[in-house]
Amino acid sequence: MQWAASAAAHLGFRGQALPRAPGRRLSGSQVGQRVPVRGAHPGGQGPAGPEPAAPQDALRRTPLHDFHLAHGGKLVAFAGWRLPVQYRDSHVDSHLHTRRHCSLFDVSHMLQTKIHGRDRVKLMESLVVGDIAELRPNQGTLSLFTNEAGGILDDLIVTNASEGHLYVVSNAGCRDKDLALMQDKVRELQSRGSDVGLEVVDNALLALQGPAAARVLQAGVADDLRKLPFMTSAVMEVFGVPSCRVTRCGYTGEDGVEVGQAWGQGGGGLGPAAHRPPLSPQISVPAEGAVGLAATLLGDPAVRPAGLAARDSLRLEAGLCLYGSDIDERTTPVEGSLGWTLGRRRRAAMDFPGAAVIVPQLKGKVPRRRVGLTCEGAPMRAHSPILSVEGTVIGAVTSGCPSPCLRKNVAMGYVPPEYSQPGTPLLVEVRRKQQEAVVSKMPFVPTNYYTLK
Secondary structure: OOOOOOEEOOOOOOOEEOOOOOOOOOOOOOOOOEOOOOOOOOOOOOOOOOOOOOOHHHOEEOOOHHHHHHOOOEEEEEOOEEEEEEOOOOHHHHHHHHHHOEEEEEOOOOEEEEEEOOOHHHHHHOOEOOOOOOOOOOEEEEEEEEOOOOOEEEEEEEEEEOOOEEEEEEOHHHHHHHHHHHHHHHHHHHHOOOOOEEEEEEEEEEEEEOOOHHHHHHOOOOOOHHHOOOOEEEEEEEOOEEEEEEEEOOOOOOOOEEEEEEEEEEOOOOOOOOOOOOOOEEEEEOHHHHHHHHHHHHOOOOEEEOOHHHHHHHHHHOOOOOEOOOEOOOOOOOOOOOHHHOOHHHHHHOOOOOHHHHHHHHHOOOOOEEEEEEEOOOOOOOOOEEEOOOOEEEEEEEEEEEEOOOOEEEEEEEEOHHHOOOOOEEEEEEOOEEEEEEEEOOOOOOOOOOOOO
């Protein structure tokens, strides 16, 4: 079986398909059309085609660009950036190393912003579904920008920084849309006399993911990382680099952190286990310290660099959404199995965009739901039709790949609620052939979140 990733993404590589060599497109059928049942086709099928070519000088580069090249990184165009899709290790080896040990990801392309002022919570709650006011100092939550039709504009992490601002991380692929949304709301509130401001923070952002991540990072910080549980953060010195924000979160299903530090011009709650962002260190770090910090981290034998391909298959095993594929402006939080992101107070007040559509869906019926799927044979890919066992098209796959850990195919897609129960037998069309599939619980691979005992 050919082991390949389908797309990369949140909080890391969401919002567009992973670039690759062109391949034959899968056949499709209109939902509700009856088609004859056919046998499965052996072999695999790659993800959607490559990103349209862009001049190399038009692509943005992270502070680790040359570092990636020096370590054998294969760089591709992604969301307007030049980023590594993999390194000298194969995609599967990199994926398995992350699960067993620890990998370092460069996620500096992510949009990082700060919301300042006394009315910062008012601004954020006018745009997202979450209860931002209830966040404790340095606590974060996954939330969603929504529109008045109830669709998801983007998913993001909002942290109530103890320094007196909201720290927001959202998708690179939605950068222009997210910035315009927040800037317009800032201007609107300012015109009404509100005290609020927006700062774009051009930070390097590193994600250290895997069971060894906390041990590796602990050697370089004075803070006790055992006191930093899932979805919390703190500013600290990391291996001699000052003013790094370390956040225990990530996108692989493993323990870890993300670390950020300023470069260039400065400008929550836990959901059900199947839908939480994975727990991994995220480090926001200054440009002049980013390369040195990455080199120090890779000096530990447990740490290897990893790229977009491994990140995508890791997040899919963890049952995590890829914005633009698994959720988008036509998907409501309830359809996307993200209803848990709606704060209880916000549900009652119905004061967020699209509440009139979304809140009734929590207790009513929705036309479709996001589900997990497993199958043998050819890998399921985005846009593969999902059929009932009678042969009627009822939905489509949104993300899929062979699971390196399970050594079988996993996918996510949308089906009507009556077909959404785990264990429901279905069919999936791959390369114009139909094969058996089963609705499965997510995550496909057990997650390793760190919470205080």
